[in-house]
Amino acid sequence: MENNEIKQVAIVGSGAMGSQIAMVCALAGHLVTLQDIEPESLVKAKAFLHEQMEKRVVKGRYTREEVDNAFKRLNFTDNIEDLSNANLVIEAIAEKLEAKRELFAKLDKIVAPHTILATNSSTIVSSKLADVVSHPESVCNIHFFNPVLVMEMVEVVKGPHTSDETAEKSMAFVKSIRKTPVLLKKEISGFIANRILGKLMDEALFLYENGYATHEEIDLVCKKALNHPIGPFALMDLTGIDVNYFVRMQRYNESGDEQDKPSRIVTEKVKKGELGKKTGKGFYEYDEKGIRVEVTV
Incomplete structure (x- = not known):
């Protein structure tokens, strides 16, 4: 399984978690779209990321070129239709089940059948979302920890509907963004950490x-x-x-x-x-x- 199978990543929700996930993916070389229904939230996210990355340039953790190139790969949009080309979509909106189900149903009509649809939630397991999409085998949890720019661990959780291929691709993706993944073979609310x-x-x-x-x-x-x-x-x-x-x-x-x-x-x-x-x-x-x-x- 080649890491480069996932090249275009979309993040839905531009809060603290979503914005940092987007930046980590862009720093690793992926083309990233950060989407939010609130334009003001996207403005705040962009300012937040520039501030955070400026600190890291000053401290020598990244070069100016690395950060500038990451921002070139990062697109901000309030239009969910802009996510149509994504190979992987990570949902990072509020911890409300109905809102997540509504979002996954919308995404199902936009993205390609093979696109992985992941939720960043550690509380709402993906089996509570899988029944609203056409390809439940492509649904899983990919759970990052806050602050994402710092924390290395990511929990990948395989639901009863999740295919082995989806789990393998998700694990490979996490490694490609320089994080350490752990695979939970079955669902449990809260996962490990x-x-x-x-x-x-x-x-x-x-x-x-x-x-x-x-x-x-x-x-x-x-x-x-x-x-x-x-x-x-x-x-x-x-x-x-x-x-x-x-x-x-x-x-x-x-x-x-x-x-x-x-x-x-x-x-x-x-x-x-x-x-x-x-x-x-x-x-x-x-x-x-x-x-x-x-x-x-």
């Missing part, structure tokens, strides 16, 4: 909500005692507190178990619009550049 991380998140929220320690102290323990690079509350701020909320609601909708619902504090934060770094406030506060504001008492 987030199932383990979810247990830690649940315990951290329990300790915080019941007054055992502050969120700052819990983050500090995780960093200094467990040697984690980032604490659970800072991580929720980075990925978006609403992501945690939608993941837990999806789990609750599937199980009906009250214990699967989002925690009280997460629900309160979402209702207030305090979603983390992207809104300037979550468990911590951030300035207009996204840098954490140290609060002194």
Whole structure:
């Protein structure tokens, strides 16, 4: 199986995840189209990527030529019809099942029959999307980790409908963009990393909500005692507190178990619009550049 079978890649959703996935693919030499229904989101994504890549040029991680060439390979569009030539489409929109099903149904009418349709979701397994397309054997999960520009691991998940060829091509593609793939032979919500991380998140929220320690102290323990690079509350701020909320609601909708619902504090934060770094406030506060504001008492 040759890596170059996938040459044109499309990413749907230009948020933090989608935009970074697009840039990683472009840096690896693929022709990439980043699509979003909101033109303003595409403008923000382009500015964000230029800012991030400029920092990496200054630090010597990439040359100016490498970055300039990557941007030449990266197209921004709000027209979903522009994805028709893609060999692989990666969906990176909000964690809402119906929205993803609607998108996959649209993509099915646009792309070629052999095109791989992948979701970046780690909560919604691809079998929940495969029945709306004509070629379910070409549907799978390709799950990146935030920040995509930094994190090396990618989980590729084979659903009961996913062909061996699709899984093999997806694994080869991940290697072609200089990431390390792991193949899950069957579906399970949360996959590997987030199932383990979810247990830690649940315990951290329990300790915080019941007054055992502050969120700052819990983050500090995780960093200094467990040697984690980032604490659970800072991580929720980075990925978006609403992501945690939608993941837990999806789990609750599937199980009906009250214990699967989002925690009280997460629900309160979402209702207030305090979603983390992207809104300037979550468990911590951030300035207009996204840098954490140290609060002194």
